Amino acid sequence: xxxxxxxxxxxxxxxxxxxxxxxxxxxxxxxxxxxxxxxxxxxxxxxxxxxxxxxxxxxxxxxxxxxxxxxxxxxxxxxxxxxxxxxxxxxxxxxxxxxxxxxxxxxxxxxxxxxxxxxxxxxxxxxxxxxxxxxxxxxxxxxxxxxxxxxxxxxxxxxxxxxxxxxxxxxxxxxxxxxxxxxxxxxxxxxxxxxxxxxxxxxxxxxxxxxxxxxxxxxxxxxxxxxxxxxxxxxxxxxxxxxxxxxxxxxxxxxxxxxxxxxxxxxxxxxxxxxxxxxxxxxxxxxxxxxxxxxxxxxxxxxxxxxxx
Amino acid sequence: xxxxxxxxxxxxxxxxxxxxxxxxxxxxxxxxxxxxxxxxxxxxxxxxxxxxxxxxxxxxxxxxxxxxxxxxxxxxxxxxxxxxxxxxxxxxxxxxxxxxxxxxxxxxxxxxxxxxxxxxxxxxxxxxxxxxxxxxxxxxxxxxxxxxxxxxxxxxxxxxxxxxxxxxxxxxxxxxxxxxxxxxxxxxxxxxxxxxxxxxxxxxxxxxxxxxxxxxxxxxxxxxxxxxxxxxxxxxxxxxxxxxxxxxxxxxxxxxxxxxxxxxxxxxxxxx
Numbered sequence: 001x002x003x004x005x006x007x008x009x010x011x012x013x014x015x016x017x018x019x020x021x022x023x024x025x026x027x028x029x030x031x032x033x034x035x036x037x038x039x040x041x042x043x044x045x046x047x048x049x050x051x052x053x054x055x056x057x058x059x060x061x062x063x064x065x066x067x068x069x070x071x072x073x074x075x076x077x078x079x080x081x082x083x084x085x086x087x088x089x090x091x092x093x094x095x096x097x098x099x100x101x102x103x104x105x106x107x108x109x110x111x112x113x114x115x116x117x118x119x120x121x122x123x124x125x126x127x128x129x130x131x132x133x134x135x136x137x138x139x140x141x142x143x144x145x146x147x148x149x150x151x152x153x154x155x156x157x158x159x160x161x162x163x164x165x166x167x168x169x170x171x172x173x174x175x176x177x178x179x180x181x182x183x184x185x186x187x188x189x190x191x192x193x194x195x196x197x198x199x200x201x202x203x204x205x206x207x208x209x210x211x212x213x214x215x216x217x218x219x220x221x222x223x224x225x226x227x228x229x230x231x232x233x234x235x236x237x238x239x240x241x242x243x244x245x246x247x248x249x250x251x252x253x254x255x256x257x258x259x260x261x262x263x264x265x266x267x268x269x270x271x272x273x274x275x276x277x278x279x280x281x282x283x284x285x286x287x288x289x290x291x292x293x294x295x296x297x298x299x300x301x302x303x304x305x306x307x308x309x
Numbered sequence: 310x311x312x313x314x315x316x317x318x319x320x321x322x323x324x325x326x327x328x329x330x331x332x333x334x335x336x337x338x339x340x341x342x343x344x345x346x347x348x349x350x351x352x353x354x355x356x357x358x359x360x361x362x363x364x365x366x367x368x369x370x371x372x373x374x375x376x377x378x379x380x381x382x383x384x385x386x387x388x389x390x391x392x393x394x395x396x397x398x399x400x401x402x403x404x405x406x407x408x409x410x411x412x413x414x415x416x417x418x419x420x421x422x423x424x425x426x427x428x429x430x431x432x433x434x435x436x437x438x439x440x441x442x443x444x445x446x447x448x449x450x451x452x453x454x455x456x457x458x459x460x461x462x463x464x465x466x467x468x469x470x471x472x473x474x475x476x477x478x479x480x481x482x483x484x485x486x487x488x489x490x491x492x493x494x495x496x497x498x499x500x501x502x503x504x505x506x507x508x509x510x511x512x513x514x515x516x517x518x519x520x521x522x523x524x525x526x527x528x529x530x531x532x533x534x535x536x537x538x539x540x541x542x543x544x545x546x547x548x549x550x551x552x553x554x555x556x557x558x559x560x561x562x563x564x565x566x567x568x569x570x571x572x573x574x575x576x577x578x579x580x581x
């Protein structure tokens with residue numbers, strides 16, 4: 001009898017030690033995972049925040065000008081040191097990038113919302129057929145596809161034939177990215193709507209479309225909006241597909257049928273620049289992008305929390 | 310509506326159903342052996358039996374809800390008065406407007422307020438006149454014994470009501486479109502005893518105008534409210550369970566002198 005109890009005590013001690021070790025490992029791993037996150041946020045907040053000023057939001061690209069040279073005349077300003085030209089002054093802003101990102105991403109959202117939501121309804125509400133399974137599989141593959149591939153496809157299918165980089169080509173490339181995400185989130189959310197709700201609508205003699213559009217979809221609306229917002233945030237942060245489709249533009253342009261700027265492209269170009277002033281702008285655009293994603297996520301959290309309550 | 314234009318019966322409001330050789334299937338599996346059943350006008354018919362005996366399946370065949378389940382279908386003849394609801398060309402949606410259904414879980418449509426929860430079926434039927442909608446919503450809520458409790462909060466969400474109230478709201482939604490028959494699928498099994506009592510009173514008062522079929526697990530409930538009772542059992546052939554209608558008759562007779570010994574066993578609590 002005693003022996004049994006002692007054996008139990010031994011395994012108990014070992015079990016509790018294993019438990020402590022495992023817990024330590026998880027805490028350590030979490031800490032390691034959080035380090036880069038904190039670094040990213042801190043860097044972007046500190047460096048990016050410092051780059052923000054009025055010009056940043058209202059001005060477009062200005063060629064870098066050495067300190068001590070008057071940008072209007074191109075002549076040295078009196079009273080500055082001889083070796084001043086080694087420094088370059090921060091100039092201009094990224095209004096063209098903000099406008100480009102908003103126009104391209106919102107257009108992409110307008111394309112992908114109806115397609116994605118209807119596809120999601122098809123996947124969730126209609127009986128499974130091999131065709132359904134095939135579509136679902138395609139969505140999963142497409143949403144996991146490297147975004148540069150989407151860019152290449154957009155370049156080959158739209159930019160080449162049309163002969164020009166354009167904002168609309170970027171919107172279509174982003175649509176390729178956003179549709180599968182929206183379709184699958186819509187499907188998952190609709191599947192959470194209890195079947196009893198559908199049956200209640202059908203038992204009143206409602207046709208399928210009426211039940212789906214006026215009862216099932218409104219019940220799941222917050223979830224669908226959440227999916228759309230997250231797809232929007234993802235689209236706004238994509239760089240590779242846009243590089244190959246809208247190319248970038250140093251001037252403010254509202255023309256969706258010509259090359260446009262976008263914040264991720266500006267970030268990419270400016271961070272590679274040899275001029276510290278332009279590197280500063282890159283941190284600024286990174287800051288704005290982070291705030292966009294953060295804002296959208298907060299919006300999602302607030303709306304879903306309110307509905308749940 | 311094709312179903313609406315039928316010859317007048319003895320009593321204007323009462324309708325009957327005739328079931329002959331009904332065989333509900335899930336995929337290729339027969340769920341209930343071919344069965345006959347008569348649903349008499351202005352009566353409450355209770356379907357009782359142990360779990361898995363197919364009574365809910367049979368109920369769902371009566372207004373073509375069964376076929377909404379993937380791969381499910383039914384064979385046989387089901388007539389509302391003298392129209393075969395499974396005849397080709399009959400729209401299941403119209404059948405369901407004529408034969409309403411109330412489910413086990415009360416369903417308050419979350420995105421609609423109390424008023425709209427009742428009005429939804431009426432709007433679906435094309436009624437747009439505000440005064441007429443108001444009148445019919447009020448009448449349905451009164452008939453469902455709910456009006457006095459909700460008349461001051463018609464604009465509130467149906468989710469704000471208690472379970473019993475939500476079930477009466479579901480009933481109001483069903484009777485608002487004035488169906489010929491109302492099917493109840495265990496309407497009280499999610500409710501407390503007092504709410505159950507109120508629903509039972511409601512069923513008895515609805516019987517004066519409607520023909521009712523109710524599936525219930527509660528034998529006392531069947532005994533209290535039904536005029537006739539149909540008893541289902543599960544039989545196993547080659548280890549495959551299949552539902553069988555073993556006996557149907559006046560409720561009094563079923564509960565006092567059942568013909569089938571299995572009915573007696575079930576009623577006295579020895580099986581199921």
